[in-house]
Amino acid sequence: MRRLFPSPLSPADLDDREWGLAELADLYAYPAGLPAGTAWLRANMVSSLDGAAHHEGRSQPLSSAADMRIFGTLRGLADAVVVGAQTVRQEGYRPARAREVFAARRAALGQGPAPVIAVVSAGLDLDFSLPLFTAPLVPTIVLTGADAPAERVAAARAAGAEVLVVPGEGPGVDVARVPGLLAGRGLTRLLTEGGPRLLGQFAAAGVLDEMCLSLAPVVATGTAPRIMAGPPLAVPERFALGSVLEDGGFLFTRYSRV
Numbered sequence: 001m002r003r004l005f006p007s008p009l010s011p012a013d014l015d016d017r018e019w020g021l022a023e024l025a026d027l028y029a030y031p032a033g034l035p036a037g038t039a040w041l042r043a044n045m046v047s048s049l050d051g052a053a054h055h056e057g058r059s060q061p062l063s064s065a066a067d068m069r070i071f072g073t074l075r076g077l078a079d080a081v082v083v084g085a086q087t088v089r090q091e092g093y094r095p096a097r098a099r100e101v102f103a104a105r106r107a108a109l110g111q112g113p114a115p116v117i118a119v120v121s122a123g124l125d126l127d128f129s130l131p132l133f134t135a136p137l138v139p140t141i142v143l144t145g146a147d148a149p150a151e152r153v154a155a156a157r158a159a160g161a162e163v164l165v166v167p168g169e170g171p172g173v174d175v176a177r178v179p180g181l182l183a184g185r186g187l188t189r190l191l192t193e194g195g196p197r198l199l200g201q202f203a204a205a206g207v208l209d210e211m212c213l214s215l216a217p218v219v220a221t222g223t224a225p226r227i228m229a230g231p232p233l234a235v236p237e238r239f240a241l242g243s244v245l246e247d248g249g250f251l252f253t254r255y256s257r258v
């Protein structure tokens with residue numbers, strides 16, 4: 001892996017070597033000194049060269065070992081991972097692990113051993129017997145709307161999940177309120193892993209602070225969505241480039257909202 005931007009600080013940055021997870025964690029550290037009660041919402045997604053966000057329903061065919069190291073690092077830095085229910089169903093989400101390499105850093109920041117997973121779902125058609133709900137290190141949060149089926153809410157709670165109702169104007173969750181709600185619970189370093197429909201809503205609501213985009217050197221064609229799906233913004237929003245790493249032809253970019 002090499003650092004291409006910011007411009008190599010030393011010739012060593014251009015060395016093609018394996019970066020340690022602690023080094024990656026330094027590079028991707030969340031901004032310090034956020035105003036009290038506010039969260040920083042970062043997204044991490046992988047895309048093919050032609051813009052596909054998955055191949056036959058999975059993101060793994062677009063990923064690589066280096067991409068998974070960055071994925072793991074971003075989890076290791078987060079207080080909470082916010083994810084859409086379809087991604088949970090499709091990718092078979094499991095609870096986040098506590099990893100020794102991030103333990104001291106997390107303890108110093110007052111974070112628990114692993115991030116909380118927060119699943120966004122309107123219908124709650126989720127398998128609450130899965131370890132994601134029954135055996136996480138920290139209880140999984142389910143974010144749902146006011147119209148959520150009462151028996152599914154009860155099933156989620158019986159499994160051990162914490163159900164939070166975030167009413168919106170229509171059915172489902174008002175995603176604009178999610179960062180503030182989680183910040184109010186002390187979860188300020190937020191990571192969303194998509195999928196495209198959830199991420200599109202975060203972007204449209206103007207609450208996406210940072211985009212970590214892995215560009216995979218593959219073409220997929222087909223009908224998979226882009227990394228954000230949903231109605232267009234009235235005016236495209238500008239992001240500023242923060243860093244670019246390269247590994248095996250993959251580009252690992254990081255952009256922050258201007």
Ligand SMILES: NC(=O)c1ccc[n+]([C@@H]2O[C@H](COP(=O)([O-])OP(=O)(O)OC[C@H]3O[C@@H](n4cnc5c(N)ncnc54)[C@H](OP(=O)(O)O)[C@@H]3O)[C@@H](O)[C@H]2O)c1
Pocket residue numbers: 044045046047052053054056057058059083084085086087088090091120121122123124125144145171172173174175193194195196197198199201227229
């Ligand atoms: N390329 C990548 O990095 C990447 C990352 C993640 C996922 N993916 C791929 O993306 C696909 C899934 O993405 P997706 O866009 O179809 O789905 P998604 O965004 O993961 O989940 C959509 C679901 O989330 C819930 N949801 C979304 N917005 C909501 C709201 N405002 N209120 C309440 N619930 C809401 C609904 O769940 P209910 O149906 O339960 O009501 C909805 O069906 C998978 O194939 C996965 O492999 C790729």
